[in-house]
Amino acid sequence: MKIISWNVNSVRARIDNVTDYIKENKPDILLLQEIKTQNENFPSDAFKKYGYDSYVFGQKSYNGVAILSKFPIKNVSNDFIDDELKQSRVIKGEILLKKKKIEIFNIYVPNGNPVETEKYSYKKKWLKQFVSKIQKKLLKSSNIIIAGDFNIIPEEIDVYDFKRYENDALGKLEIRKKYRELLNLGFKDIFRLKNKNKQEYTFWDYFAGSWQKNFGMRIDHFLLSNNLIENVVSIKINKKPRSKIKPSDHTPIELQIN
DNA sequence: ATGGCTGAGCTACTCAGA
Numbered sequence: 001m002k003i004i005s006w007n008v009n010s011v012r013a014r015i016d017n018v019t020d021y022i023k024e025n026k027p028d029i030l031l032l033q034e035i036k037t038q039n040e041n042f043p044s045d046a047f048k049k050y051g052y053d054s055y056v057f058g059q060k061s062y063n064g065v066a067i068l069s070k071f072p073i074k075n076v077s078n079d080f081i082d083d084e085l086k087q088s089r090v091i092k093g094e095i096l097l098k099k100k101k102i103e104i105f106n107i108y109v110p111n112g113n114p115v116e117t118e119k120y121s122y123k124k125k126w127l128k129q130f131v132s133k134i135q136k137k138l139l140k141s142s143n144i145i146i147a148g149d150f151n152i153i154p155e156e157i158d159v160y161d162f163k164r165y166e167n168d169a170l171g172k173l174e175i176r177k178k179y180r181e182l183l184n185l186g187f188k189d190i191f192r193l194k195n196k197n198k199q200e201y202t203f204w205d206y207f208a209g210s211w212q213k214n215f216g217m218r219i220d221h222f223l224l225s226n227n228l229i230e231n232v233v234s235i236k237i238n239k240k241p242r243s244k245i246k247p248s249d250h251t252p253i254e255l256q257i258n
Numbered sequence: 259a260t261g262g263c264t265g266a267g268c269t270a271c272t273c274a275g276a
Contacts, residue, residue: 009275010265034275036266061266062274111276114260119274151276164259170276205276206263219276249264249276 001097001257003029005106005147005220006241007203007250011035011066014248015043021241021252022050028070029095031106033149033250035064042066057091065091065106065148073104080105081129085122090130097231097257100143105134107148112169120169123151127178135185144225146187149250151219152179154189157199158218170219187223190235190255200237203250211242222255231257 004027008014011032022030030052035042037058044054047068057078058064065088067073073093080090089108094101107130112123137144153171156162165171183189191200201216210216222235233256242251 013265034265111274113276165276168260168276203276205261208259208262210263217276246264 001028003027003031003104003145003147003222003255003257004252005031005033005149005222005255006252007033007108007149007220007248009034009036009248009250012037012041012043014246015046017241017244017247019046019050020244022047022052022068025238025252025254027068027254029073029104030068031104031147032066032068033064033106033108035066036061037064055091055093057088059086059088062087063108064088065108067091067093067104067106071095080133081126084125089126097143100228100231101141102143102145102228103137103141105144105146105148107146107150109149109151111151112175115167115169115172123169123175124178127175131178131181131185134182138185138225142186142225142227144187145228145255146182146223147221147253147255149219150179150221152176152221153217153219154179154192154221157197158201160201160215160217165217170217182223186226188226188229190222190224190232191218191237191253193229194232194235202237202253204242206249220250220253222253228257233258
């Protein structure tokens with residue numbers, strides 16, 4: 001089974017890129033972040049043509065997450081987090097893999113910049129709540145996938161110039177520690193597990209030729225609970241969509257499990 | 259290099275992203 005996570009930075013502005021990508025890569029499940037639209041304007045019909053059902057948690061203008069799937073997803077919900085700003089950032093559902101029930105969380109963590117503002121404290125509180133809810137969830141369920149745009153640079157290797165980001169909301173130790181807390185509950189960062197010293201990125205800024213200069217960062221992740229590690233076949237960052245015309249600033253990360 | 263693109267909402271410009 002191929003599960004893919006991609007921050008598309010507006011699903012409507014990106015519709016051709018996303019459908020082209022689907023045709024080429026044929027994911028079983030595609031987790032989208034930053035869809036930037038309300039549910040009623042989500043292009044479900046365009047995805048239905050390729051055989052996907054859409055499960056959408058949108059809002060006007062900003063944020064928003066969705067799950068596209070070739071087969072029905074069970075127990076989809078949007079209320080895992082009690083979001084103080086009512087932003088649409090988590091959608092979860094259940095699938096079966098070789099009789100294992102797996103809970104999939106598709107998340108879009110707040111950016112948090114600039115630090116020293118309420119945006120940063122919102123990110124900290126959001127992460128604190130998310131970690132705590134996942135900890136509780138683990139008491140009942142041991143097969144969990146958390147994927148999406150974490151807006152966290154886990155380690156120095158995960159950005160082109162760490163010095164520039166060590167005081168940024170994506171790279172501050174305080175934030176990276178929340179990521180470590182999540183891992184310490186019993187998860188693995190699958191990309192890093194499979195690529196010990198590889199420097200690869202999932203995001204490149206639109207400006208200043210960041211893509212051309214490979215000034216990127218790895219902020220989109222797949223965390224799998226330790227129970228699921230044996231099911232992992234491969235994990236890949238697919239840079240091709242970032243090279244296209246009118247791209248998202250993020251590129252997909254692709255997980256194969258069986 | 260703390261914003262030099264990009265998108266949404268709207269139709270001039272602000273807000274947001276990372």
